[in-house]
Amino acid sequence: MPYCHNRNAVTWESCKAVDRNPRKMGGVWCFAGTRNPVAALFEHIDKGSTVAEFVEWFPEVSLRQVHELIEFAKGTLETPPAAA
Numbered sequence: 001m002p003y004c005h006n007r008n009a010v011t012w013e014s015c016k017a018v019d020r021n022p023r024k025m026g027g028v029w030c031f032a033g034t035r036n037p038v039a040a041l042f043e044h045i046d047k048g049s050t051v052a053e054f055v056e057w058f059p060e061v062s063l064r065q066v067h068e069l070i071e072f073a074k075g076t077l078e079t080p081p082a083a084a
Helices: 038-046 051-057 063-078
Strands: none
Touching (some): 038 063
């Protein structure tokens, strides 16, 4: 079984702050209604940027979307493992 496999894993489709379309940005996950990849947020944070800076640099992305995304990601970590 893969290291991070969870049969009951929450999927990104259930996060309303993001969407993906194979005809937009090659189908990567973007902030809903934008062409801004979700990965860009994590890349900027990894390099020391703040959420406020990210929203300033990517004005199409709202602070609310970023917070919803972070809460969604946090929630995936809080899901208890499925019974075997």
